[in-house]
Amino acid sequence: ATGAAAEGMRPIVELMFVDFFGVCMDQIYNHMAKNTYMSGGNVRLPLVLTTAIGGGYNDAAQHSQCLYSLFAHTPGLKIVVPSNAYDAKGLMIQAIRDDNPVMYFFHKGIMGLPWMAYFTGSTNMVPEESYTVPFGKASIIREGSDVTLVTLSQMVQKSVIAADKLAQDGISVEIIDLRTLVPLDRETVINSVQKTGRLCIADEDYRSFGLSGEISAIVAENLDRVNLKGSVQRLAVPDVPIPYSPPLEQAVIPQVDDIESCVRSMM
Numbered sequence: 001a002t003g004a005a006a007e008g009m010r011p012i013v014e015l016m017f018v019d020f021f022g023v024c025m026d027q028i029y030n031h032m033a034k035n036t037y038m039s040g041g042n043v044r045l046p047l048v049l050t051t052a053i054g055g056g057y058n059d060a061a062q063h064s065q066c067l068y069s070l071f072a073h074t075p076g077l078k079i080v081v082p083s084n085a086y087d088a089k090g091l092m093i094q095a096i097r098d099d100n101p102v103m104y105f106f107h108k109g110i111m112g113l114p115w116m117a118y119f120t121g122s123t124n125m126v127p128e129e130s131y132t133v134p135f136g137k138a139s140i141i142r143e144g145s146d147v148t149l150v151t152l153s154q155m156v157q158k159s160v161i162a163a164d165k166l167a168q169d170g171i172s173v174e175i176i177d178l179r180t181l182v183p184l185d186r187e188t189v190i191n192s193v194q195k196t197g198r199l200c201i202a203d204e205d206y207r208s209f210g211l212s213g214e215i216s217a218i219v220a221e222n223l224d225r226v227n228l229k230g231s232v233q234r235l236a237v238p239d240v241p242i243p244y245s246p247p248l249e250q251a252v253i254p255q256v257d258d259i260e261s262c263v264r265s266m267m
Contacts, residue, residue, distance in 0.1 A: 001013045001047055001049070002027060002031050002032050002035065002045060002047060004047075005044070005045040005046055005047040005101070006035065006043050006044075006045060010046045010047070010048075010096060011047055011048070012047075012048045012050065012096065013047070013048065013049045013050065014050050014051070015049065015050075015051045016051065016052065017051060017052050017053070017063050018051045018052070018053045018065060018066065018067045018068075018105060019062050019063055019064070019065050019067075020051075021051070021067070028049070028071070028074075028077075028103075029074055032045060032047060032049070032076075032077070032101045033074050033075065033076035033077045033101065034075075034076055036076065036100070036101075037075075037076060044099050044100075045100065045101045046096075046098060046099045046100070046101075047101045047102070048092070048095045048096055048101075048102045048104055049101070049102070049103050049104065050092075050103075050104040050105075050106065051103075051104070051105060051106075052105075052106060052107070052108050052111075053065065053066045053067065053068065053081075053105045053106065053107055053108070053153070053204075054066055054107040054108050054109060054153065054154060054204055055204070055242045055249055055253050056108070056109055056116070056154075056249070056253060057108065057115075057116045058244060058245075058246050058249060059244075060242065060243070060244035061241035061242050061243070061244070064242035064249070065205075065242060066105070066107075066153070066204050066205040066206075066237075067205065068081050068103075068105045068181060068205060068211070069181070069205045069206070069209070069210035069211045069214075071103050072181040072182050072211070073209075076100075076101065077100075077101055077102070077103050077182060078095070078098065078100055078101065078102040078103070078135060078180065078182050078183070079102075079103050079105070079180060079181040079182040080092075080095055080102060080103065080104045080105065080135070080179070080180050080181075081105045081106075081107075081152045081153050081178070081179065081180065081181060082104075082106055082110065082133075082153070082179065083107075083110065083122065083152060083153050083154065083155075083156035083157070083177050083179070084110060084121060084122050084123070084124050084156070084157075085110065085112070085122065085123050085124050085125075085126050086124050086125065086126055086127075087133050087139070087177075087179060088106060088110065088126075089126050089131070090131050090132050090133030091104070091132075091133045091135075091179065091180070092104060093130060093131065093132050094132040094133055094134065094135060097132070098135070105153070107122075107153045107154040107204075109122060109154040109157075110122035110123065110153070110154060111123075119154065119157030119158065119161070120157065121156070121157045121160060122154060122156075122157050133179065135179075135180045135183055136180055136183030136184065136185055137179065137180075137185055137188075138176050138177060138178050138179055138185035138188040138189070139176070139177040139179055140174065140175070140176055140177075140188065140192070141156060141159075141160065141175040141176070141177050142160065142163055142173065142174060142175040143174055144163070144172035144173040144174035144175070144196065145172045145174070145195065145196060146171050146172045146173065146196055146198065146267065147171070147172075147173050147174070147196055147198040147199075147200055147263050147266055147267075148173075148174050148176065148189070148192040148193045148195075148196045148198060148199050148200070149162075149163070149173050149174065149175045149176065149200050149201075149202060149259070149263065150176045150178065150189055150192075150199065150200070150201045150202070150215050151175065151176070151177065151178070151201065151202040151203065152177055152178040152179065152181075152203070152211075153204060154204065155202045155203060155204055155254065156175065156177045158202070158254070158255065158256045158259060159173075159175050159202055159259055160175060161256045162256050162257075162259035162260040162263065163175060165256075165260050166260060166263055166264070171263060171264070171267060173263060174192050174195070174196055176188060176189060176192055181211065184214075186218050189215060189218060189219070190218065190219065190222050190225055190226060193219050193226045193228070194225055194226045194227075197226070197227055197228055197229035197230075198228070198229055198230060198266050199215075199216070199219055199228070199232045199233070200232075200233045200234075200235065200259070200262050200263055200266065201215050201216065201232070201233070201234050201235065201236070202235045202236075202254055202259050202262075203234070203235065203236040203237075203254070204236070204237060204253055204254065205236060205237060206236060206237050206238075206239060207234060207236035207237060207238060207239065208239050210236060211236075212234040212235075212236045213234070216232045216234065219232060220232075230266055233262050233265070233266060235254040235258055235259060235262055236254065237252050237253060237254075238252055240252060
């Protein structure tokens with residue numbers, strides 16, 4: 001696919017699960033990500049690599065990871081992570097039209113699969129006409145004034161449910177769906193935290209060296225612009241393989257109740 005892209009085609013490659021990317025890591029990390037830079041911009045790679053991510057259906061450690069932070073750490077790749085069907089189409093069309101290699105991560109829980117439970121909002125209406133969703137532009141899913149909740153993928157739907165519960169007690173949560181990690185919409189995050197003074201990050205990827213730490217660092221580096229009312233809180237998968245056991249899997253992947261409890265602890 002990298003060779004086809006270098007020759008002027010726009011290949012779209014589907015690799016079933018992100019967990020399987022280890023077998024082609026050299027092609028992704030050393031060729032797909034670097035060839036444009038190493039050629040001085042003479043070789044363009046308009047390539048889309050798409051894969052399913054996420055747990056929640058008891059498929060164990062080798063079929064349930066997210067790993068988008070791993071690839072966001074690789075210069076030369078654009079990283080797309082839609083949270084719903086409408087964005088999924090618009091972001092995919094944008095990815096196909098982009099002249100750079102794009103990695104497109106879609107959660108199994110937003111596919112509407114009959115054998116997997118999914119959350120309301122993930123399978124919204126999709127227009128038949130062509131449209132794009134721009135990279136690097138986060139979506140404010142819900143406006144709020146008390147806490148900024150930064151999230152993406154299926155965690156968006158969980159966050160909305162938690163925010164509905166919190167609203168019953170007068171706690172106003174602003175939910176930001178990042179949509180893309182590379183490029184990352186830093187300004188929307190900073191502006192929201194500037195307004196609320198509190199930040200919680202909900203992520204289904206691993207906690208250490210990942211998205212939640214990066215968002216925390218962005219806010220920490222801009223303390224001259226924000227007035228934090230408390231410490232930043234992070235919800236993410238602990239540094240363990242995703243368990244096969246349903247109760248254990250639910251315990252390591254952040255759930256609606258975890259998000260609700262985290263936000264309440266900040267008030």
